[in-house]
Amino acid sequence: MAQVLDGKAHAECMVAEVQAAVAARTAAGRRPPCLAVILVGEDPASQVYVRGKVKACAQTGIRSLEFRPSAELPQAELEALVDRLNEDPEVDGILVQLPLPGHLDAKAALHRISPAKDVDGFHPVNQGLLLEGLPALRPCTPSACMHMLAAHGVELKGRHAVMLGRSEIVGKPMALMLLEQHATVTIAHSRTRDLPAVCAQADLLVAAVGRPGLVEGSWIKPGAVVVDVGINRVEDPVLARRIFQADPAKLKAVEERGWVLCGDVRFAEAMAVASAVTPVPGGVGPLTIAGLMKNTLQACESQVG
Ligand code: NAD
Numbered sequence: 001m002a003q004v005l006d007g008k009a010h011a012e013c014m015v016a017e018v019q020a021a022v023a024a025r026t027a028a029g030r031r032p033p034c035l036a037v038i039l040v041g042e043d044p045a046s047q048v049y050v051r052g053k054v055k056a057c058a059q060t061g062i063r064s065l066e067f068r069p070s071a072e073l074p075q076a077e078l079e080a081l082v083d084r085l086n087e088d089p090e091v092d093g094i095l096v097q098l099p100l101p102g103h104l105d106a107k108a109a110l111h112r113i114s115p116a117k118d119v120d121g122f123h124p125v126n127q128g129l130l131l132e133g134l135p136a137l138r139p140c141t142p143s144a145c146m147h148m149l150a151a152h153g154v155e156l157k158g159r160h161a162v163m164l165g166r167s168e169i170v171g172k173p174m175a176l177m178l179l180e181q182h183a184t185v186t187i188a189h190s191r192t193r194d195l196p197a198v199c200a201q202a203d204l205l206v207a208a209v210g211r212p213g214l215v216e217g218s219w220i221k222p223g224a225v226v227v228d229v230g231i232n233r234v235e236d237p238v239l240a241r242r243i244f245q246a247d248p249a250k251l252k253a254v255e256e257r258g259w260v261l262c263g264d265v266r267f268a269e270a271m272a273v274a275s276a277v278t279p280v281p282g283g284v285g286p287l288t289i290a291g292l293m294k295n296t297l298q299a300c301e302s303q304v305g
């Protein structure tokens with residue numbers, strides 16, 4: 001059986017580190033870092049994510065400000081809010097929760113955030129710095145994956161890493177971070193031919209696709225390390241019976257409770273083939289929020305010292 005890479009435990013360590021650094025700042029008479037979160041509309045999943053982020057701020061001593069404009073907010077008003085927060089010296093980090101309602105231009109809003117306050121690391125300036133391998137605010141999810149791999153001593157140099165998914169948020173920055181650590185990187189995506197064969201070459205397989213149980217055990221090279229970024233809610237019993245054949249607990253949850261969370265990888269099948277696997281939930285997710293806290297502290301220290 002593979003080792004389960006416990007993201008929760010690592011996240012607790014990271015949160016404790018940020019907490020100690022914030023406490024040291026305030027003990028030295030400096031103000032705590034401050035994160036402004038903008039949530040437009042009432043998307044239920046986004047509300048859960050924002051609640052988690054605000055809770056993590058409270059836990060670490062970071063001040064949080066929440067802005068919750070209605071779903072009808074015009075683009076100009078969203079950008080005016082970002083401008084105001086950019087100019088506010090008391091605010092170190094700005095986060096616009098995605099997805100935005102359909103009429104809003106998410107890219108334009110994200111590009112409006114000052115690169116120094118871009119704690120999600122999505123601004124082209126920060127993405128460009130990452131491309132050049134220079135210090136920057138880096139996207140939290142791929143940074144969290146790299147943190148977990150380093151903490152487990154996973155060797156990347158010269159190994160073949162397959163990044164499944166090419167989003168701006170996870171796939172592309174993760175591929176760059178793996179390359180920076182001297183892995184040989186393949187980026188696979190929805191148009192890749194013979195995906196199982198490509199995945200089967202991977203010493204390290206990272207899945208960020210958003211398709212529940214897409215990656216089967218037979219796609220995984222024996223002994224590979226598997227990082228599952230996907231977070232999917234499965235309610236359909238037919239789909240559940242197909243993807244949870246080897247996972248009676250998840251199947252039971254769907255049958256009895258009506259839903260279950262799972263990743264892009266069939267966890268139980270992966271556990272029988274790989275050397276290490278991240279679970280969903282409890283893998284990459286908690287580390288992503290801890291990474292956001294770290295970025296907010298970094299943004300504060302680089303702006304106000
Ligand atoms: P996205 O929709 O922006 O990108 C998905 C990528 O997967 C695309 O590049 C697409 O080409 C590829 N893809 C889609 N279908 C495919 C298929 N059948 N075969 C191969 N490739 C396919 O998604 P994203 O924002 O990168 O998120 C991916 C998943 O990760 C989602 O489940 C999301 O909820 C999750 N996520 C988790 C965290 C976390 O903190 N753990 C953070 C961000 C995203």
